[in-house]
Amino acid sequence: MIKKGFFICTCILLLTSCSPSLYDVYHADANMQKIRIGMTKNEVVAIMGKSYEVIAHTEKGYTLGYKAYDEGIYHLRFVNNRLKSWKKEWPYYPRFRHQERTEQARKAAIRQTSDNSGTKAHLDAHRRSMLSGADSEAQKNAINFHMDAHEKAVLGN
Numbered sequence: 001m002i003k004k005g006f007f008i009c010t011c012i013l014l015l016t017s018c019s020p021s022l023y024d025v026y027h028a029d030a031n032m033q034k035i036r037i038g039m040t041k042n043e044v045v046a047i048m049g050k051s052y053e054v055i056a057h058t059e060k061g062y063t064l065g066y067k068a069y070d071e072g073i074y075h076l077r078f079v080n081n082r083l084k085s086w087k088k089e090w091p092y093y094p095r096f097r098h099q100e101r102t103e104q105a106r107k108a109a110i111r112q113t114s115d116n117s118g119t120k121a122h123l124d125a126h127r128r129s130m131l132s133g134a135d136s137e138a139q140k141n142a143i144n145f146h147m148d149a150h151e152k153a154v155l156g157n
Helices: 002-026 028-032 041-048 094-099 103-110 117-132 137-155
Strands: 053-057 061-067 073-079 082-089
Touching: 028 041, 041 061, 041 073, 053 073, 117 137
Parallel strands: none
Antiparallel strands: 053 061, 061 073, 073 082
16 A cells, blocks of 8 residues: 555655656647747746757857757747847658758749649759658658659659
C-alpha cells in the first residue's frame, strides 16, 4: 500500500513539474497572437512563458526560440531589448522544405505557355525540392515514382 501511494505521489510530482513547459508548447500559437512588435523581453516572456532557448546572440541583439505543438519553432528576434521581428520554422521536417522555392523556380511555375514548358519547369522544380528533403534512397525512389506519375497525368506523356 505504501509503495502504491509513493508511486502515485511520484507520478503527480513529475506531471506537475513538467506542466508549465508542456502548457507553453500547447499554447504557443494562441500566445503568439498576443505578441506585438516593440515589446520587451520581459513582456514577451510573461505571455509566452519561460520555456525558451536562446537561438542566437550577437552584438546587436538576440533571438529566442519557443517550441510549438506542431513541431514548429517560433524565432523571436530582439534588438535593444525590443521585439524586432518573429517567424515560425519547421526545421526537422523535410516536407516543409518544398515551401522554400527559389525565385527562378517560382517564375517558371507562374509562366504558362502553349508547349507546357512552364508546367514542366514547375514539376521539375517540385521534384528537385522534394528530393532535397529525402533522407534515403527508398524515399528518393518513391518521390521519383510519384513525380513520374504526376507528370504523366498533368502533361499527358
